[in-house]
Amino acid sequence: MNEIQNRQHVVKRNRPERTMEGDAFSFFAITALRLAGHLTAAGDRLAKPSGQTSARWQVLAAARHGDLSVAQIARALGITRQGVQRLADVLEGEGLIAYAGNPQHQRAKLVLLTAKGAERLGAIERAQAGWANEVGAAFTPAELEAACAVMVRAMEILESDEGHHG
Template identity: 75%
Template structure:
């Protein structure tokens, strides 16, 4: 019984992820970006993270994040810096232009989120987020234990 309910939850989560990615692409487009680029820019803003660390934070493959950071660096939106902890793994830093583009996206996202968020009680969204976080934790633990 629980398996059926979880399968329905997973399918709904996957469909939601697709809709969120499409919405993110629409929000990022005026700044010349995509959802994937937006995620990398936002993570780079934290500072002092390598490509591998950004990939782990986002739950993405390192190679895919490396391709994105190379493109973003070529456009002057991020810059690579020396990493005192690792000679070859450069740190990814947001540039001024990258911060400006990210600001444009985040202003659009705030209005979008406020509009959708108004349809729910905070407790509903908190409960949904807690379930999703628990599932992610279980899946991450399973990945680690399987090798």
């Protein structure tokens, strides 16, 4: 047996066995990660004319609620509090958000959208609406609802797992 065949044999022998469902979920996960990359890139393109990125756009959209702290925005977006804090500080420096006192927690300020921030967010959301309409036209509502239901169930399972093992 030559060296390449020997290596392939060792790799195959050391690979854990997965069920059909495990293989299908692994393919789903890889596909979801690839899709997330494409969505982030599309979001960056949509936000760029307003001088923003996908990440900043998400914080601006969360700031619209006006009753969320940095930590609450981080939990909602599934990213670190420190990451949201850095983005929020940049957005505050640009006059797009402001911090306000939080009656629930003295040290955790609320993140508020300013008028300038609302203007930028509106421009991004108008661009996103046209893009979403165009991409969405390639699917039926039922296809998208089914795909969304699978993703929501996967997130619930993974969030439950994090609670048990995290």
